[in-house]
Amino acid sequence: MLLLRVVWAHAEPPAGSFRVTELPDKATDLERVLVDVAVGLGAERLAEEALIELELNAWRSESPDDFVPGPMNDILGSVGLADARTIHVFIQGDDLTINWERRMQAEGLQTLVFAKRKEVLNTSLEEWEFLGIGPGLIARALARMWFATDHSGTALSSWTRFDRYARGRSSLFASLDRACDYVSFAVTEEGAVGVVFEFDSAVSLLSLMRAIDRIVPTEGAWTETAMGSYRVFGEIAVRGYAYEPVAVVGQVRKKPAVVLGLKLEHAVGVYGTISETEDG
Secondary structure (H helix, E strand, O other): OHHHHHHHHHOOOOOOOEEEEEOOOOOOHHHHHHHHHHHHOOOEEEEEEEEEEEEHHHHHHHOHHHOOOOOHHHHHHOOOOOOEEEEEEEEEOOEEEEEEEEOOHHHOEEEEEEEEEOOOOOOOEEEEEEOOOOHHHHHHHHHHHHHHHOOOOOOOOHHHHHHHHHHHOHHHHHHHHHHEEEEEEEEEOOOOEEEEEEEOOOOOHHHHHHHHHHHOOOOOOEEEOOOOEEEEOOOEEEOOEEEOOEEEEEEEOOEEEEEEEOOHHHHHHHHHHHHHHHHO
């Protein structure tokens, strides 16, 4: 979903190449979020099941400059989809799945289940565990998107700037991946959404805050509250919508954790709901 938001901040696909083809009668919280984001970004809503379809070949044909010299190749490449012809995102049972066709047709259809729905412990929270995805990988992907879309006036290419950034933090990313026990995407009954990273109990909250300060190379201050500490990263705008991404650091399920949200109320809402679930 963040990929969709980043893409549409800098490029808009031709009509008909991006659509929501189906939505079930009893949508899950995540299905509603997927469809709301897609429709909000301009997708055509057709009817009856949560399937998002993106025709990249049609987009390349009509707007090649969006890919080169535009940012689309780098944005898609950050999540391994630079050579995709079509992309489908859908929910199948308890699996969140993506499939895509490569531009080299001989390779056929690629399918990846990248998240699974957790057992419901509290109806106020729906949680999906990411499979094989750690904080280091997520940080690298987000940074690659950022450098691909950042026009700061420097003479260096976006790839050179990203390469320097990633090399300087490679040990940090590896350490975070080793220490991270669990990554999930959470949606609350009230519509708050966030990504939850739970770490080994030996990791201190202060070390997580310092790691975030290194990952986000802009100045920022932490605000302490009774429930934990949070940092606001600065405003981003996507198709008229304004967001201020936030990280909350605190205890979740008796473990040190980071909750990321696109707004303070989202990050705090997810953090608070998980805490209530744990206490219950």
